[in-house]
Amino acid sequence: MIIRRSGRSYASLCGALALIASTANAQTVLAPRAVPNSNVPEGFHVARVILLGTGGGPRLRANRAQISAVLEVDGRPYLVDVGAGVVSRLTEAGIDTRFVQRVFITHNHTDHYNGILEFQSFVWSDRNQSNLDDPPVQVFGPRRTQFIVEKSLQTFSVAEQTHGSMPGTAPRMPASGMFTTTEITNDGVVYSDDLVKVTAVRNTHFDNYPRDSVAIISGDESYSYRFDTPAGSVVFTGDTGCSEAVEDLAEGADLLVSEVVTGAAPGAAPPRGNSVQAAPVQSRVCSGHLSSEEVGLLASRAKVGAVLLNHLVPGLDDEKDMSLYTIGALKHFKGPVIVGRDLSEYDLVKAASR
Numbered sequence: 001m002i003i004r005r006s007g008r009s010y011a012s013l014c015g016a017l018a019l020i021a022s023t024a025n026a027q028t029v030l031a032p033r034a035v036p037n038s039n040v041p042e043g044f045h046v047a048r049v050i051l052l053g054t055g056g057g058p059r060l061r062a063n064r065a066q067i068s069a070v071l072e073v074d075g076r077p078y079l080v081d082v083g084a085g086v087v088s089r090l091t092e093a094g095i096d097t098r099f100v101q102r103v104f105i106t107h108n109h110t111d112h113y114n115g116i117l118e119f120q121s122f123v124w125s126d127r128n129q130s131n132l133d134d135p136p137v138q139v140f141g142p143r144r145t146q147f148i149v150e151k152s153l154q155t156f157s158v159a160e161q162t163h164g165s166m167p168g169t170a171p172r173m174p175a176s177g178m179f180t181t182t183e184i185t186n187d188g189v190v191y192s193d194d195l196v197k198v199t200a201v202r203n204t205h206f207d208n209y210p211r212d213s214v215a216i217i218s219g220d221e222s223y224s225y226r227f228d229t230p231a232g233s234v235v236f237t238g239d240t241g242c243s244e245a246v247e248d249l250a251e252g253a254d255l256l257v258s259e260v261v262t263g264a265a266p267g268a269a270p271p272r273g274n275s276v277q278a279a280p281v282q283s284r285v286c287s288g289h290l291s292s293e294e295v296g297l298l299a300s301r302a303k304v305g306a307v308l309l310n311h312l313v314p315g316l317d318d319e320k321d322m323s324l325y326t327i328g329a330l331k332h333f334k335g336p337v338i339v340g341r342d343l344s345e346y347d348l349v350k351a352a353s354r
């Protein structure tokens with residue numbers, strides 16, 4: 001059974017000390033922290049996707065934070081990407097940042113990880129106040145994710161010294177021990193616990209980069225994630241071009257959370273102002289991102305249950321006709337295609353097996 005939460009869907013929400021790097025694809029199973037008040041009905045499993053930030057690329061917007069989403073399974077949150085604004089949106093969504101213990105980064109473009117510092121800051125602060133015994137937050141991502149996580153954590157040394165030098169104040173525990181990083185280097189299952197199995201496949205987001213580019217030489221990769229849960233399955237495309245691997249990953253998923261790009265490429269210099277006219281709609285070749293039509297083809301071929309669009313480009317604040325994001329997809333996919341906004345929700349509910 002799939003439930004689109006009425007009233008809060010798109011229609012109404014116009015919303016270690018050692019840093020451990022390891023090779024993923026071995027299953028990682030750690031005891032999950034208890035999550036209070038999951039509001040799971042007796043005899044059911046519930047999975048809820050909440051889009052936290054839906055604006056793709058580096059452009060500043062008032063109404064769309066950068067890319068992040070949370071999948072909550074029986075009340076336990078899993079974060080997918082950490083764009084700027086992630087902590088504020090988590091709070092608006094009613095999700096306590098303290099309970100976010102697993103983070104999955106699709107790729108290392110800044111609109112997908114700019115919020116790592118703010119997220120780490122709240123974890124560091126909370127744990128120093130009362131939760132020092134919590135296990136490290138697990139961060140999963142492609143090559144060079146460890147570098148980003150570690151460099152961000154190093155900035156806390158300044159605040160640690162500042163707080164520690166205040167008279168009468170106990171020294172702060174360092175932030176560096178509160179996170180571990182697992183770099184994904186191959187397709188396969190990268191994480192599992194009693195509620196989710198997470199499978200990653202490398203997609204084609206970087207496939208059009210020149211072979212001699214820094215990104216390619218550095219081994220940059222972009223991953224799409226599938227979460228299989230007792231309440232249903234959800235696939236996050238992240239940023240990708242057309243990809244048979246992503247089609248296979250999404251096969252039969254209940255929900256496809258897909259990027260959609262129309263008009264100018266997200267990395268292009270933004271126009272002055274914030275005007276729809278500044279970024280005319282045009283068809284795009286399938287090169288590193290998905291157009292509306294390409295989203296529809298992916299959804300149709302994979303036979304998913306529904307599509308929830310995020311990473312909107314241009315995604316401007318004054319857009320009124322949102323059909324530019326759906327019209328192409330609906331040519332190919334006959335199921336629901338929902339244009340995501342910040343804090344859009346989509347629920348999956350299934351009876352628990354007995």
Ligand SMILES: [Zn+2]
Binds near residue numbers: 057067111112266
């Ligand atoms: Zn992006």
Ligand SMILES: [Zn+2]
Binds near residue numbers: 107
């Ligand atoms: Zn990207």
